[in-house]
Structure formats: structure tokens, C-alpha cells
Amino acid sequence: MTADRIVDVRTSFVHADKPEPDRRDGGDREPVRRDHWLGGKVANPMTKYAEFRDNRDAGIGAADGGTVVVEVESESGAVGVSTTAGLATAAVIQQHLARLVVGERASAHSRTWDRMFSSTLRYGRKGLVLHAISAVDLAIWDLHGKVVGEPVHALLGGRIRDAVQVYATGPRPETAARLGFAGAKLPLVWGPSEGEAGFRNNVALAREAREAVPADFPLMYDCWMALDVDYAVRLAHAVEPLGFTWIEEPLPPDDYAGLRRIRDRMPPTMTLNTGEHEYTANGFRLLCEAGVDVIQPDLGWCGGMTEVLRIAAVARVYGVRVIPHTCGMPNYHFVVTQPGGDLAEFPVLSADGEQLAPQHAPLLLGEDIPDKGWLTVGENPGFGLALNPDVELVPAVPDLSGVAR
Numbered sequence: 001m002t003a004d005r006i007v008d009v010r011t012s013f014v015h016a017d018k019p020e021p022d023r024r025d026g027g028d029r030e031p032v033r034r035d036h037w038l039g040g041k042v043a044n045p046m047t048k049y050a051e052f053r054d055n056r057d058a059g060i061g062a063a064d065g066g067t068v069v070v071e072v073e074s075e076s077g078a079v080g081v082s083t084t085a086g087l088a089t090a091a092v093i094q095q096h097l098a099r100l101v102v103g104e105r106a107s108a109h110s111r112t113w114d115r116m117f118s119s120t121l122r123y124g125r126k127g128l129v130l131h132a133i134s135a136v137d138l139a140i141w142d143l144h145g146k147v148v149g150e151p152v153h154a155l156l157g158g159r160i161r162d163a164v165q166v167y168a169t170g171p172r173p174e175t176a177a178r179l180g181f182a183g184a185k186l187p188l189v190w191g192p193s194e195g196e197a198g199f200r201n202n203v204a205l206a207r208e209a210r211e212a213v214p215a216d217f218p219l220m221y222d223c224w225m226a227l228d229v230d231y232a233v234r235l236a237h238a239v240e241p242l243g244f245t246w247i248e249e250p251l252p253p254d255d256y257a258g259l260r261r262i263r264d265r266m267p268p269t270m271t272l273n274t275g276e277h278e279y280t281a282n283g284f285r286l287l288c289e290a291g292v293d294v295i296q297p298d299l300g301w302c303g304g305m306t307e308v309l310r311i312a313a314v315a316r317v318y319g320v321r322v323i324p325h326t327c328g329m330p331n332y333h334f335v336v337t338q339p340g341g342d343l344a345e346f347p348v349l350s351a352d353g354e355q356l357a358p359q360h361a362p363l364l365l366g367e368d369i370p371d372k373g374w375l376t377v378g379e380n381p382g383f384g385l386a387l388n389p390d391v392e393l394v395p396a397v398p399d400l401s402g403v404a405r
């Protein structure tokens with residue numbers, strides 16, 4: 001079968017004269033998020049610096065061009081689509097990975113993934129390079145489904161369930177409860193550098209959240225790598241009586257010893273979750289060995305669909321639950337095929353955290369949104385997504401084929 005032979009890999013930005021309006025996740029341009037809850041006062045590793053304390057985007061944002069569209073085209077003319085972020089990621093895809101992918105079959109997932117990972121070992125293994133590999137991998141899975149006319153969940157072996165229950169991430173737990181979500185994850189606002197007053201504020205915010213929702217409605221705190229061991233343990237004990245079921249990513253993911261100390265000292269009724277910023281099955285094996293209860297790979301960063309299947313296999317051996325970090329439709333196609341896939345994340349991405357919207361609108365068409373806390377994954381080929389024809393794209397990386405080396 002030659003119809004699935006890959007003939008082109010492209011990366012694009014949204015045309016500057018027609019900026020992608022209101023995209024509100026980690027790949028966005030800072031001006032769009034200036035008044036958005038994600039870009040405001042949220043505890044993060046840069047909170048220790050006073051000039052970044054009240055604006056997360058100012059500390060962690062980059063003038064990198066924003067969202068990158070990745071397209072992988074087959075000989076049949078079918079095109080698989082994914083997104084990533086930043087000029088540097090686009091350059092890795094265009095100037096290194098593309099030549100390893102062109103000529104391969106869309107169905108040869110393990111082979112193509114290994115070609116990309118092995119070729120970039122000298123400067124990859126984690127971080128930006130894995131973001132690039134993940135984006136290409138997801139676009140290939142989308143292409144594979146479109147070539148054979150099947151949804152990705154069918155390519156993974158079939159759905160175990162038609163719909164997945166989702167919890168909401170955002171600043172308004174009462175909105176999550178009203179819309180029927182399985183729980184609400186709140187962003188931690190104050191970090192350790194803001195002292196006891198900040199700690200008390202975090203606990204007070206947790207108490208306000210509990211008062212705004214039913215007594216049995218699960219709540220969680222997302223700490224986004226901002227804490228130290230003692231602070232995380234104190235926080236867990238302070239919010240556990242308020243019905244908080246987990247704390248998430250209190251430390252950088254490769255502080256395995258610190259995570260073990262937190263797990264040993266935090267309440268046994270709560271789970272320790274992390275992994276949003278971890279990479280590959282090897283990295284997640286170390287998290288499992290550190291005693292983490294729930295791992296949260298992001299399919300757009302950890303290595304893509306091909307690698308998250310390996311990550312899930314590792315977690316199964318250790319008896320660790322997998323609840324992926326949000327990544328749009330690829331996330332849900334994965335979760336509905338997993339024996340333990342009974343919960344997933346859905347971010348509430350309106351600026352005020354009050355309204356639901358597709359995660360990649362208006363750039364991509366075809367995304368599903370939850371209804372009463374359940375998201376049904378459809379039968380359209382691939383991930384069921386298509387580029388919005390009204391969004392004008394421009395090449396992300398200049399053609400360097402004529403440049404001397």
C-alpha cells in the first residue's frame with residue numbers, strides 16, 4: 001500500500017495580519033492572555049522573582065511566534081494535522097525530523113518514532129525536541145486514520161467506552177459543578193516566596209472553593225512545579241479536610257527524591273499527581289518508582305501517541321493510574337481505549353473561566369466538548385479534526401535548501 005507513504009511535512013504560523021483569535025493554552029501569544037486567568041497570578045517556578053510574581057506569562061512566556069500548525073501529507077493527498085508551539089520547535093521539525101519522516105508509511109508508527117528519537121539523541125531526549133517529535137507523531141496518527149478511514153481510537157484497538165468523564169481545570173469550581181464535571185482543579189496562586197501570608201491565602205482560596213460547591217464535589221490543586229517539599233506537605237494537610245483529592249506537580253518532575261518524600265508525608269487519602277512536564281517511558285518509570293500515585297503525560301509533549309502507549313504500559317506494571325494532561329482530541333482517543341481510562345481533563349479556557357469552548361478553536365474544526373461532564377469521542381477518521389479554511393497560514397521556517405553548509 002503506497003497511498004499512506006508520506007511525501008511532505010510542513011510547519012506554519014497563523015498569518016500575522018490575521019492572528020489566531022482567542023487561543024488560550026500554552027502555545028499562545030502573550031498579548032492574547034494578558035487578561036486571562038492562565039497568564040495572570042498563578043504560582044510557578046518564576047514566582048520567586050518579584051517582577052514576575054503577578055503575571056505567569058511574563059515569567060515563562062516566550063516571543064516564539066505562538067502556535068505552530070504541523071501538517072503531514074501522504075501520497076494519496078490526505079493530510080494529518082497537529083499543533084505545537086514556537087519557532088524553535090518548528091525548526092527542529094522542518095530542518096531535522098522532516099527528512100526522517102518523508103518516505104515512511106503513515107502506519108509505521110514505532111519505526112518512524114524511533115528514527116526521530118534516535119537521530120536527535122545528541123541534543124534531545126526531553127524538552128523542546130520531544131515537543132517536536134510529539135507533534136509529528138500525532139499528525140502521523142491523524143494521517144493514518146484519514147488514509148484508512150478510521151478514527152484513531154479504532155487504530156489503537158478500539159474503544160472500551162464511548163465517552164469519558166472529565167474534570168474541569170479553571171478558576172471557577174462553581175462553574176465546573178454547575179456544568180456536571182467530575183471535579184474541579186484550581187490553579188495555586190501564591191508560592192513559597194510569598195511567605196505565610198501567601199500560604200494562608202492559598203488555604204483560604206481552597207476554603208472558598210469548597211463553600212462554592214457541593215460537599216462531595218472533588219477539588220484539586222495544580223501547583224505547577226512551584227513548591228518545595230515542606231510547603232507541599234503542609235498544603236496537602238491543610239486542604240485535605242476540605243475534600244481536596246490531589247495535589248498536582250508540586251515539584252519539577254525530575255526531583256524524584258523530593259516527590260518520594262512528599263508522598264511519604266502527605267495524607268493517605270490524597271493522591272500525588274505529576275508528569276505534565278515529563279518525557280518518554282523512561283522518565284515516567286522513574287516517577288512510578290518515586291511513589292507517584294497518578295501520572296499525567298501530555299500527548300503533545302511526552303512523545304506523542306506512540307510513546308504514551310509505552311508510558312501506559314509502564315504505569316500498568318507499577319499499578320499507577322494514568323490521567324493525561326490536556327491535549328485536545330488525541331487525549332480522549334487515547335483515554336477511551338484504556339482499561340483504566342475513566343477520567344480525563346478538560347480546560348475551561350475562557351478568560352474568566354466561565355464558558356466552555358473547543359480547545360483549539362478557531363484554528364481547528366471538529367473538536368468535541370463535554371456535555372454534563374462527559375465527552376463522547378466520535379467516529380470521524382483520524383482525530384476528527386480539520387484546519388479552518390478561514391485561517392491563513394504562512395510557513396514557519398524559511399527554506400534553507402540553497403544555503404551552504
